Amino acid sequence: MDFIAGKVVLITGGAGSIGLAIIKNLLNHGAKGIAIVDISEEAGRKAVNEIGKIFDEKRITFIKTDITNKTELEGAFETTINAYKQLDIVINNAGILDEIEWQNTIAVNLVAVIEGTYLAMQKYLPKYKSGEEGLVINTASICGLHSFQINPVYCATKHGLIGLGKALGGDEFYKKYKVRVLTICPGLMNTPISGRPDGFLFPEVLEKEVGAVCLVAQASERVSEGLIEAIKKGKNGSLWVIENNEPVYEVVVPQHKTMKV
Template sequence: MATFDINGKVALVTGGASGIGYAIAVALLAKGVKGVTLADVATEVGERAVKEIEAKFGEGKAIFVKTDVTNASEFEEAFQKTVEKFQNVDILINNAAIALEKHWERLIDVNLCGVFRGTLLGLETYLPKYKSGEEAVIINVSSIAGVAPFVACPAYTASKFGVHGLTLAWGHPAHFKDTKVKVIGVCPGITLTQLGAESTENLFTDRYKNIYLSTPELDPNHPKQTPEEMSPHVVRLIEKATSGTVWIVEEGQPPYQYEMIKREQIEDKNYID
């Protein structure tokens, strides 16, 4: 698969007002995209982010669209306003997420259904119709909790495993052949964002908190990365990664591919008597 040329493209980033989403938007602009849409529920933060981008990259490089990814009409409006402003949309970053275990239904709706909704809109309608080149790209942001469970956070883990699965399904060559849209998964390691700060305050009970504090990856001394450290690696995946692949980006290091073992490759099957 040829390298995807980011220069002159247009990106829509959910959860784009701050954290990982904002860092990816800035990294894309630094690489030469024509414009970015920051789709987020945080209006004040989003509008401030647009001003910061314009101060650095020039006027007209970004717009903010208030978007709750659990609301289908708002999500579609983000695509529509992107096309109205920039005439195209080539890259979708499904990044919006929360970590509120106590509100697990809302968490699943944002983290999993929101990514499903965005991929469906992007893959089936907007990217094939409004891409400016031969191909378009969807990045689905999962987590290292999407390849191995955070046992204190079953809702978050379930949502991120789901993102992993839908990425493998929609990233299959059978879909790419028809749509020319690459679907790629990114699993960030522990990253310094507001999402992480939410976690311990919203577990089900103190019993879960004790488990949380004993999880190696969640230890305060475990190596972490900033959004600014990981975002250039995401840009590189947009350029180079093959559809249907999933990549771990942790500790500010280059991405490495995660592949699930196929069941037919299991040699020592542990049958139960």
């Protein structure tokens, strides 16, 4: 049986292009209900309208939320429970790129994801999951596996999510909470990223730096397809790369001694 069928999902950044593609794919796989958590009321309502043309609107709920505000973030979890009486999957997908006011990047990409992950693991999934296992998926980036001069703080946040997923995907956490943790790393996208238009540093080397790693800019649908495959195949604590329109694949961060020069 498909793990997604009958499940309730909360996804942050759900009104963006990647979030929207993920939601449609989850609904296609039988998700019972999805809470779309996003800071933009306009984008959220637009997303509900678009999804409602294809699926039953009772299966989707928009919750306007500033995820950097812990009270609002927890309120989104509570609203989801009130709407569906269960919660099985939490996808911390929201992210921005702003190297000028870089504190915002840390607040959204790292702190809010940690808060969302702990709320999911420690408070909500163990109590409200409908099956034996809950699931948390955090969206990192290929920038969590490489370092670019154009976006150092963004890279730092995504490196942090990879470390978070590996640690929380350990046996002791699983035994205590029965929650599987996966991390996905999308490559270059052909969709705009939230943040400042001038959020990159050294824009003159952007194409050179990114082009050395990512060959193809992929559509949001590719990330959603890769995420579904990761859910089906991914073991607790595993890390999955979705890039260059290739099939999703697992990567393993090496033990430090194997990297000695």
